[in-house]
Amino acid sequence: MATRKTATKSNGKNGTTSRKSTTAAASGRSRAGNSGSRSKSNGGDMENSKFHQLFMDELKDIYWAEKHLVKALPKMQKAATTTELVNAFADHLAATKQHVSRVEEIFEMMGMRPVAKKCEAMEGLVSEAQELIEEEEESAVLDAGLIIAAQKVEHYEIAAYGSLRTLATRMGHTDAANLLEQTLDEEKETDVLLTQIAETSVNEEALAE
Structure with a gap:
């Protein structure tokens, strides 16, 4: 038991x-x-969140800006007289079309269809370049002015893409941040190239006119 x-x-x-x-x-x-x-x-x-909405608004803004620039660059290329500058505009046009595709890819990552929001800044910068083309005769001076106009555009884009990358990184959108950084690097490279063209030939020729 x-x-x-x-x-x-x-x-x-x-x-x-x-x-x-x-x-x-x-x-x-x-x-x-x-x-x-x-x-x-x-x-x-x-x-x-409002933070996410800020990111999306800025993305719509740069999307409009890039698409507007695609239309403007051929005119700037046609107006340029220096071979190096003509080639630089041609190359940047091809790059800008790729930038548009990247922004569209980021919209897809966010689960949204691509939507453009009018960018007043880019419209103004492009208008300045157009006025220069209409007022200035073909010359090295025109080329110097076109470089200035193009670099204003580049500096705006550098600020826009740098900010977008920071926002995307903060929210943990790593893939989007990588695409934005890739475009940012290319915008910086274009800005450096334009400076080189100005300093090695265009500015001297414009000064001599």
Whole structure:
């Protein structure tokens, strides 16, 4: 009899342990489920936050700016007289078309169709370049002015893409940030190239006219 009581008592303890383990596991699953819900909710809040909306507004702005620049660059290329500058505008036109595609890709990453929001700054900068073309005769002076106009555009784009990259990085949109940084680097390279063209030939020729 003593042996049977001991066995029964032991079995009771094992049963209690088993029930506690089951309860703890269920509690763990419940906590994990709640944590997952909170994480998803926070992600949703981020997507609807004013910070995210700022990012999307700036993305729409640069999308319009790039598409507008695609139309303007051929005119600037046609007006330029220096071979190096003509080639620089041609190369940047090809790059700008790629920049448009990258912005469209980022819209897709955000789950949105590409939407353009009129960029008053880019419209003004392009208008300045157009006025210069209409008022100045073909010359090195015109080329010097076109470089200035183009660099104003580049500096705006550098500021825009740098800011967009920072916002994307802060929100954890790594792939979008990488695309934005790639375009940012190309805008900087174009700015440096324009400076080189101005300093090595155009400015001297314009000064001599």
